[in-house]
Amino acid sequence: MSTPATQFNEDARRVAPDLRHRGIIQTAMGKYEVVRDQRKLWxxxxxxxxxxxxxxxxxxxxxxxxxxxxxxxxxxxxxxxxxxxxxxxxxxxxxxxxxxxxxxxxxxxxxxxxxxxxxxxxxxxxxxxxxxxxxxxxxxxxxxxxxxxxxxxxxxxxxxxxxxxxxxxxxxxxxxxxxxxxxxxxxxxxxxxxxxxxxxxxxxxxxxxxxxxxxxxxxxxxxxxxxxxxxxxxxxxxxxxxxxxxxxxxxxxxxxxxxxxxxxxxxxxxxxxxxxxxxxxxxxxxxxxxxxxxHRTALLADAEQRDALGCIRCGACLNVCPIFRNVGGHTYGTVYGGPIGSVITPHLRGLTQWKHLSEASSLCGACTETCPVKIDLHHHLLQNRRNASQQKPSWWQKLVFKIFAPIANQPGLWSLTTKFGRFGMKLRGLVNGTVLDPAHSWTKTRDLPPMAKQSFKEWWKEQK
Amino acid sequence: MSERENIFTRIREALSVEAHAHHGAGLPSTSDHRRVMPPVGLTMDERFALFAKNASDLRATFKLVKDAVELTAELRALRDTEKWQRVATHKSPLAQTHAIGLGLPTLVTDAGYDKHELEQCDVGISECDALVAQTGTIVVTSQTGGGRALSCLPPHHVVIARREQLVADLPAAFAFIRQKHDANYPSMISFITGPSRTGDIERILVLGAHGPKKLTILCL
Incomplete structure (x- = not known):
């Protein structure tokens, strides 16, 4: 069954590599950026x-x-x-x-x-x-x-x-x-x-x-x-x-x-x-x-994110958002798109259904920096992530962090793991580009950079 | 409980939790606006020059005219080049006299009018409340500008203004409106900045989307 999250992923996958869409948006945004910046200086x-x-x-x-x-x-x-x-x-x-x-x-x-x-x-x-x-x-x-x-x-x-x-x-x-x-x-x-x-x-x-x-x-x-x-x-x-x-x-x-x-x-x-x-x-x-x-009063009741009600709907945060520019306006599936939409939609329509929008961000903060009324947009996205995981923690995230935390906390275990990782990288060559590759969802559209031959710690020891 | 009360109850409950004022608390004084807003010249000459430059950037026509004779000549020239057949105006010392002086069938909007008739007019001639140098804006109201549609429905809007109507900037324009209308605000106050426009197709500028394709400001 299609949920807002699966629909977002499907549409994003379709639109992001669409060069024609990209061309149209880049042209329009390019013109906008020039005049906007002139006017700010005015x-x-x-x-x-x-x-x-x-x-x-x-x-x-x-x-x-x-x-x-x-x-x-x-x-x-x-x-x-x-x-x-x-x-x-x-x-x-x-x-x-x-x-x-x-x-x-x-x-x-x-x-x-x-x-x-x-x-x-x-x-x-x-x-x-x-x-x-x-x-x-x-x-x-x-x-x-x-x-x-x-x-x-x-x-x-x-x-x-x-x-x-x-x-x-x-x-x-x-x-x-x-x-x-x-x-x-x-x-x-x-x-x-x-x-x-x-x-x-x-x-x-x-x-x-x-x-x-x-x-x-x-x-x-x-x-x-x-x-x-x-x-x-x-x-x-x-x-x-x-x-x-x-x-x-x-x-x-x-x-x-x-x-x-x-x-x-x-x-x-x-x-x-x-x-x-x-x-x-x-x-x-x-x-x-x-x-x-x-549901505006629900957002008002969230003192942390109340400033989002100051939005004047200028669209500036959409225009600077790398996610918006890649996935396009329709992918959001919401009335209000882009960063401000990702912040307020979970308040207007329910966090469980719309929490994926908080992940549709690189947290680069361009939205916060451009917002004329200084809404703390990218931090609100983080707060929505936090609220979503508190409301309904995901079992696999819990599992991953249960394994990750003790490894990261013990230097010996950590260096052993990175050694394994380097060894694993060599083996990965055999499955590269196939579905057996554990990094497959990453490598579909990107290169996986090779791991360094030695860690910084090992290099430091050598220099002594 | 009425829906109004329901909403107010929710608002008051929500506001019982205080939010942190990240950018400073307290309503800033409106006199602070001028400190950050775009500069305007100090002298009247500089301000007229600024208004003229803004109007030309906006593709409006702005002309300072010496006297009523020159004003009449400008209007007649427009009538002849654009082949006006019908004009619309409103009861007013300047606009009405000059509109009638054109010798064409004239619709006067004040007492109410047929909207189809106004749509057939080639030009709407109105007065205005103020000219704003900072942005090249004219301020028109439903009380003093012949209603809501006169300045918007005909394809050409001609504004007849007087030099002393020029104000420096937007704060001054709002202060002026308050001073002039505070006792009884018009039901519409419009800040008109250039002829109607759109960029909805590939962000390419087209004039005259729904409102006037041309805006002419003649200033006595």
Missing amino acids: FQDWQGARNLAARTKFEAVNHLDQHLDQFARLLESRGTKVHWASNAQQGRDIILGILREKGAKVIVKSKAMTSEEIHLNNAMEHAGYEVVESDLGEFIVQLRQEPPYHLVFPAMHLTRGEIRQTFQEKLNDAPSDEPEDLTMVARRVMRQKYLQADVGITGANFCIAETGMISITENEGNARLTAALPKTMITLVGIEKVLPRLEDLALFLPMLAVMGTGQALTCYNTMYGGPRQPGEADGPEEYHVVLLDN
Whole structure:
């Protein structure tokens, strides 16, 4: 039977040696790295900015109850209906309830990872609604019935040729494989959907406690239109997204852009504080904000890893992760991929099923070093390993360490073992490359370096 | 118990265990932001130069115009080269007068409008709350910029601004918004930084993904 762990291993084995996949990712990441680094230098003190951001998020999350209460009350005072969802099922039910009440038919969505998390599209489509993702990358993967590949670049793994083919098959409209032409196809299709849609659903990047506003960061203008044209607007957002003050955005908006895409600011950063207000020209008649827990409070309860709730979903840790770059976004089998996904998924979906993600790391620490809010990602992976082995120790690991510990503790026994090892290396030549080789799983894709002719200790004795 | 109470109970239980503040405790003052953020020039001239450079990097058009006459001339030139048929604008001293001066059918959004009609307009002409030198951003709100869609639905967004609207940086922009709207915030405040764009196909830049393909800022 396929478990998340076996599926991960199978997919990783397939994707890692795929040179075409590797080429696409290297090209995309190469472009990103150049602009990201230029933008970091644009700041007077990037490390200082990370410190301020980390402290702000730490305070926000550690006073979550106060901020969340203030945020919800202010929204309500200006005519927004605030809903509370403890889990995915409740989140789906609340939104389906609103759609039913409004007699909705067509729904446009702008990018929301929370909606992937609760499998909202599936639920809405099953209930008979037409759902259209409006972000270009999301639109492409929706047409292909694939999950997003990356937090920020959902269609990063596809070439223009593949996208043209998808448009040809699904929309019967693909004039060329020029990105410009393909984008205009999506623009034309989406324009019609915007005009038809009864309900617009968005996510949010930040919730401003002090003013009762959400903030959405985007480049295309699709979220702007989703929030402008349909009569009903719904925002689905995790409870941890709070920032205390409006002015905090002055720091977080450019930091998110720099790490997310290498821009100074993305094209549109928009704050929404309610439905259309008296005297305003347009905007939704009704505004609903659905606040989602879905195990976030379990992560909050883990004081050691609480800082992971400060994540701003910029995707920077995915981009620098050697594992992500080798196995690709889909291999994780999770909504949130890369290092941050490997840290939080066991909290959101259960440690036993998802502990293998903690092993999907070389512990190089590149993720921790790049994180704009200084989440201690690679140590959290180690903590998850520890927690997993405490929860359910593996018998073979226990056995291996029972044998290893006494050998390593006795110098005589150790030197005898290394002598045996050197002898064994000679014999290994006979079985090299076959399944009889004890190092077979290593040597399938790598060379096994030969052991030195003598140990350091032996060499040292000789020198005397 | 309501779901709201359930969630708050879990939050308070979780927070009863204290976490270690690895990067220092206490909410930093927002006045610290300026110390780390990208530099902006000291004089107004430097800041206008910075705004102009940012706008051009973003592929927006930015022009300082002497007076209303020059502004009218710029708009007419745009009308003729782009063959505008219909324009949209909002009740405002600058934008509305100049939009009407173009002599084309004009949609005024303030009292509500048909979205299909706005979609047919070739240009949305609006005012703004502020220009931000640091990033080349314009700040538009639903109260002061003709609603949510005027600056986003038509393929060309023309902003008519005044020189004194230029602020140095993002902290100043937020401070300004607070000062201007604190009593009654608009339901939408948008920081617009260049024309709509996407890089979703092979990370190649394409302008006009869903919002305007062109952004022109005319500053009196």
